[in-house]
Amino acid sequence: MAISLKPIQEQVIVITGASSGIGLATARAAAKKGAKLVLASRNEEALEEIVEQINMEGGRAIHVVADVGKSEDIQRIADAALKDFGGFDTWVNNAGVSIYGRLEDVSEEDSRRLFDTNFWGVVSGSLIAAKQLKMKGGAIINVGSVLSDVAIPIQGMYSATKHAVKAFTDALRIELEEENAPVSVTLIKPSAINTPYPQHAKNYTKQELTLPPPVYAPEEVAYAILHAAASPKRDIIVGSGGKMMSSTNKYAPKLMDLAGETMLIDQQLREEKARHFEGSLHKPGRDGEVHGNYEGHVMKTSFYTRAALNPVITGAVVAAASAAAVALLGNNKLKQMAKNAAEQVK
Template sequence: MNVSLKPIQEQVIVITGASSGIGLATARAAARKGAKVVLASENKEELAKIVQQIQNEGGQAIYVVADVGRQEDMQQIATKAIERFGRFDTWVNNAGVSIYGRLEEVTEADNRRLFDTNFWGVVSGSLVAAKHLKKRGGAIINLGSELSDLSIPLQGMYSASKHAVKGFTDALRMELEEDEAPVSVTLIKPAGINTPYPEHAKNYTDQELTLPPPVYEPEEVANAILYAATHPKRDIYVGGASKLMSTLNKVVPGVVDWVNQNFMTEMQLKDKPARHKEGGLHKPGKGGKVHGTYEGHTQKSLYTRATINPVISGVVLAAASAAAIALIGSNRSKHGNGQYTRRKSV
């Protein structure tokens, strides 16, 4: 069934995890383009500030304090959106958190909380959105990761949750298509993004956390999300590195495993003592910031821009992939002698 999506300026867009990072970047970008936005997170103070900022700039926005791990909270988001704007047209399941720690060290309680947010939040949000959108049409956009297609050490349960998000999203898409529902379902797969993600993660190590390169700007993900809100797409990779690693994992999985097991742990740790141990796993993380504190080079995604703008030539795609490979290789050399001190308890 052909799905017809409205222009951004005619849409009401719901965004979870909207008080920082990708969610905040998307909310601001959507509001500037004329969309009415419904922001949801657990951080009431920051949400109120963000909504006021959007309104001061002439935009229309409301916020809903919600824990995405609670199904009733997700229903409340939909109810508030309909009460205020009469409908919603796009629902973005963005909220997420991570844990940096070896699988045998992380507690079951922490793992379950991670899945409540990363997986069950997506499930509840998608089903609430689908019930509304099946009657009128629209888009459901779920945030996966390059780790929806492969896994890395130290973030094993996060990788598992993003695999689960992919499986659920694909099944939901098929069932809606089977019902001939006028709903687009898109999975966004970002590479490493310079948001406060490491600071919001729970940290089982003794070292400060970081992201493995290459790392992209959060505005690149926001652009991809807003593109998916107006153009039915199955998947969008944000960052040539995301597409590259996904493809390599399908073609030469053993090689990807070898690279990750030999280099990926130290590439996620700084040579500094840990400061942010608890993060935002069990309580709201510090909000209000789109960008994180990544100390290396960050970049725009030529690959993603080419994906959503076919006019850009294949030469640009090749250049983006080559740049991603070069960055990964240089960082391996830099961190080849890194040390990882394991903690036995938190």
């Protein structure tokens, strides 16, 4: 069965993790385009303020306080959409959190909680959404990560959750296609994004947390999500930095390992001593902000992603964006790592 998605302005869109970061950026962008919104997170106070602002500006939104680690809470989100809007057209599984710490240091309790949110939240949301969308058509959009393709040190458990999200999303897509269900299933794989992500993460290290460059604005992820809501896409990498990591890991995995050993730990940690440890893994944190406090350059758009979604953009622009990402990571270090990798292959 052919998949036909409505224009954004005609849609009801469900977004989990909508009280900050990518979820909030997506909610605001969708509201500006005329979509009706069902916004969910654990933070009731932040949700109320966000919904009030959207409605005051002429949009239409409701909120549901929900913990995506509990399937009964996700069912309440779907029920609210059905009650207020007669259902939904796109379901965005965005809620997620991270843990920074060496695998041997992270507790089993924290690891299980991380999987409850990042993986089981996506599973429950996708299956509940698919049950309704198989009857009328629509889109399921799961926010994974470039770490769905690449594992990095001190975010090893987070990487594991996002690998699991990718596997589940791919399998769900295949099964729905086999049924000829009119449902588009998209995996969004953001690079490092300037949201409050480091502040929300559980911190096992002794230093303040940050993001490895290049870093992109959350509005660029929102752009990709809304593109997928209106035009079926299998997967979308947001940021040429993420594309470079994914491709390097696929075609030169030892080189990617060397990057992890020599660069990626330091690039995730600030010099100052840690002041925040618990984050929002087990309870809601400070919400209501789209952007984080990344101290370096933030790329507002990704030419690579725009080109992937709009093929008329020339390959030269894509090459330029990739070159910029390499420059931000540090040419000399990459050259040295490539040399080391070549020597190890001999």
